[in-house]
Amino acid sequence: MKILVCIKQVPDMESKFRIDAEGVWYDGSDLAWRMNEYDEFAVEQAVQVKEQQGGAADVTVLSIGPDRVKEMMKKALAMGCDRGVHIADAQSHRRDPFAIASIIAEFAGDKGFDMIFTGLQSQDRGSAQVGVLVAEMLDLPALSTAVDFAFADGIITAKRELEGGMKAVVKAGIPALVTCQLGLNTPRYPTLPNIMKAKKKELLSLEVGDLLKVENLLKTEKMYFPEKKGGGLVLEGEVGDLADQLIKILKDKTSVLA
Amino acid sequence: MKALLIGEYREGKLLASTYELVAFARKLGAETAMFLVGGEADLPRYDGTLYLADAAKHGEFSPTAHKRLLLEAVAREKPDTIVFSHSSYGWDLAPRVALALNAAQVSEVVDVVDGSLVIPSCNAKLRRNLSSTTAVTVVTLQSGAFGLDDEPAGSPALERVDVEATRGPEFAGYEVADKTGVDLTKAQIIVSAGRGIGKAENLEIVALLAAALGGEYGASRPVVDAGWADHNRQVGTTGQSVAPKLYVACGISGAIQHLAGMKKSDFVIAVNTDKDAPIGEVADVLAVADVKQLLPALTERLNSL
Numbered sequence: 001m002k003i004l005v006c007i008k009q010v011p012d013m014e015s016k017f018r019i020d021a022e023g024v025w026y027d028g029s030d031l032a033w034r035m036n037e038y039d040e041f042a043v044e045q046a047v048q049v050k051e052q053q054g055g056a057a058d059v060t061v062l063s064i065g066p067d068r069v070k071e072m073m074k075k076a077l078a079m080g081c082d083r084g085v086h087i088a089d090a091q092s093h094r095r096d097p098f099a100i101a102s103i104i105a106e107f108a109g110d111k112g113f114d115m116i117f118t119g120l121q122s123q124d125r126g127s128a129q130v131g132v133l134v135a136e137m138l139d140l141p142a143l144s145t146a147v148d149f150a151f152a153d154g155i156i157t158a159k160r161e162l163e164g165g166m167k168a169v170v171k172a173g174i175p176a177l178v179t180c181q182l183g184l185n186t187p188r189y190p191t192l193p194n195i196m197k198a199k200k201k202e203l204l205s206l207e208v209g210d211l212l213k214v215e216n217l218l219k220t221e222k223m224y225f226p227e228k229k230g231g232g233l234v235l236e237g238e239v240g241d242l243a244d245q246l247i248k249i250l251k252d253k254t255s256v257l258a
Numbered sequence: 259m260k261a262l263l264i265g266e267y268r269e270g271k272l273l274a275s276t277y278e279l280v281a282f283a284r285k286l287g288a289e290t291a292m293f294l295v296g297g298e299a300d301l302p303r304y305d306g307t308l309y310l311a312d313a314a315k316h317g318e319f320s321p322t323a324h325k326r327l328l329l330e331a332v333a334r335e336k337p338d339t340i341v342f343s344h345s346s347y348g349w350d351l352a353p354r355v356a357l358a359l360n361a362a363q364v365s366e367v368v369d370v371v372d373g374s375l376v377i378p379s380c381n382a383k384l385r386r387n388l389s390s391t392t393a394v395t396v397v398t399l400q401s402g403a404f405g406l407d408d409e410p411a412g413s414p415a416l417e418r419v420d421v422e423a424t425r426g427p428e429f430a431g432y433e434v435a436d437k438t439g440v441d442l443t444k445a446q447i448i449v450s451a452g453r454g455i456g457k458a459e460n461l462e463i464v465a466l467l468a469a470a471l472g473g474e475y476g477a478s479r480p481v482v483d484a485g486w487a488d489h490n491r492q493v494g495t496t497g498q499s500v501a502p503k504l505y506v507a508c509g510i511s512g513a514i515q516h517l518a519g520m521k522k523s524d525f526v527i528a529v530n531t532d533k534d535a536p537i538g539e540v541a542d543v544l545a546v547a548d549v550k551q552l553l554p555a556l557t558e559r560l561n562s563l
């Protein structure tokens with residue numbers, strides 16, 4: 001069984017963001033980078049399928065981005081992926097979901113993957129498009145928003161999460177693509193021995209130019225900070241003072257202490 | 259400008275979010291028609307053409323069939339904009355339709371400014387204005403971003419759409435949320451724990467503050483996903499929608515899916531180490547502090563009142 005997992009590196013969302021010189025994306029310097037949260041569930045699910053197959057599966061982890069994404073890919077390898085494919089692209093942040101999906105589909109097209117896992121969405125772009133687009137480009141069934149996953153007899157049974165806590169049980173035969181929602185599983189922490197082992201795993205670099213055959217369909221006019229719409233009172237200072245102030249506010253502004 | 263609005267239907271009922279699409283089209287100044295895989299028992303209150311496909315025949319979740327049905331309506335209506343909700347239905351179907359039409363897709367639109375579509379980025383800390391370069395554009399709308407000022411009214415002119423049955427992912431039934439345990443929707447005071455509490459043991463300081471205030475504790479999704487709290491305590495789009503007198507968000511960043519579940523609260527206090535956390539946008543008071551320090555101090559004062 002051949003499995004592909006697509007992962008993206010994103011900034012820590014608690015970072016102080018700045019806008020880049022062209023005004024169309026955030027400035028990439030001085031940010032802490034990590035694996036897109038949704039993609040951790042994708043990696044974990046791929047590795048669990050491999051384990052379920054008694055190891056009889058080969059898991060490729062793929063990421064498009066500048067050199068720094070290799071750091072994150074090593075984490076995926078330490079979690080149990082077998083090999084990495086880094087599609088070197090210093091301009092990946094300028095591409096739209098259609099272009100990113102096209103690159104992945106171009107790579108995966110002739111490889112015969114039985115299962116492809118992606119995150120539901122990336123935390124910085126949040127388009128929730130790439131996974132489903134890749135499936136459509138490759139003419140595979142896509143099960144999106146999975147919070148539960150089982151595989152038996154060539155059939156994937158997933159639970160799609162709907163609004164309000166409801167779920168839909170859906171099935172598709174492999175080959176198929178699954179987009180992973182938060183809570184699908186419990187992503188493992190790489191252990192030290194596995195981190196060491198990961199260093200020896202193959203991490204191939206490909207040039208994006210060889211795989212990119214399309215143009216963006218979207219144009220970013222600008223990126224900016226939203227106007228603060230009011231927002232409330234901001235209290236800063238020593239904890240004891242803050243607690244006193246909050247008690248006063250609860251007394252003055254609410255009826256909960258009455 | 260001509261927009262085709264994609265309504266949603268679940269368990270035999272039209273979803274009210276369908277009217278948000280109408281509000282968006284008005285803001286865009288577009289003519290509209292609607293498409294729905296639904297049933298005549300619950301039609302949208304809408305004056306215009308409704309391309310109606312039969313949910314009883316095609317199923318409520320059957321992306322391959324829904325895509326083909328929608329493409330049939332598109333061929334007849336020839337819209338330049340196709341509008342979905344950014345929902346489990348919308349983000350599943352929209353990219354399929356966009357690709358088939360060589361259309362650009364803009365996800366999670368929150369506003370339209372001078373013809374460009376505004377979307378949030380990085381947990382709503384940033385915004386982006388996008389424009390499409392394709393003849394047809396597919397958009398999905400953030401839940402709650404557009405609302406009608408008036409009650410929806412009217413009755414649609416029906417146009418039937420049908421296609422041959424197709425194979426694709428198969429739907430095998432719904433599973434409803436477990437409704438046992440605490441009912442947060444009845445609580446007047448809720449103190450919620452977010453990932454910022456750091457570890458399971460710290461849930462207790464949140465629960466103690468809730469008790470000192472005479473309320474219940476709630477949680478954001480990561481806290482529930484990690485198994486630190488039960489799902490019936492989750493606040494947000496995939497949990498409970500609450501409207502208490504007081505909501506205290508502890509170590510919660512304020513992602514839109516969380517805000518959707520608590521923004522109707524009368525008074526909101528946020529405790530967060532990040533002064534720029536988006537929760538600040540809906541909070542009446544943001545106390546910039548570590549939950550592990552501020553909460554016990556607050557609880558102690560409350561208990562000695």
Ligand SMILES: Cc1cc2nc3c(=O)[nH]c(=O)nc-3n(C[C@H](O)[C@H](O)[C@H](O)COP(=O)(O)OP(=O)(O)OC[C@H]3O[C@@H](n4cnc5c(N)ncnc54)[C@H](O)[C@@H]3O)c2cc1C
Nearest residue numbers: 452453454478479494495496509510511515531532548549
């Ligand atoms: C389809 C969908 C549905 C979803 N449904 C829901 C839902 O129903 N409910 C929900 O909550 N989420 C939901 N989410 C997830 C949502 O997008 C966010 O990922 C989630 O709300 C983040 O939870 P959080 O704020 O606890 O964690 P984070 O976003 O990680 O925020 C943690 C916060 O804690 C602060 N912090 C860190 N340490 C401290 C400290 N010591 N003291 C004080 N503050 C600290 C940080 O500054 C940060 O702001 C959904 C997502 C999707 C895609």
Ligand SMILES: Nc1ncnc2c1ncn2[C@@H]1O[C@H](COP(=O)(O)O)[C@@H](O)[C@H]1O
Nearest residue numbers: 006008064118119121122127128129130
């Ligand atoms: N640069 C990238 N490299 C590899 N995978 C990606 C990249 N961007 C997005 N993806 C995958 O597509 C998913 C959805 O991303 P998006 O459509 O940007 O919200 C992510 O969770 C990843 O699995």
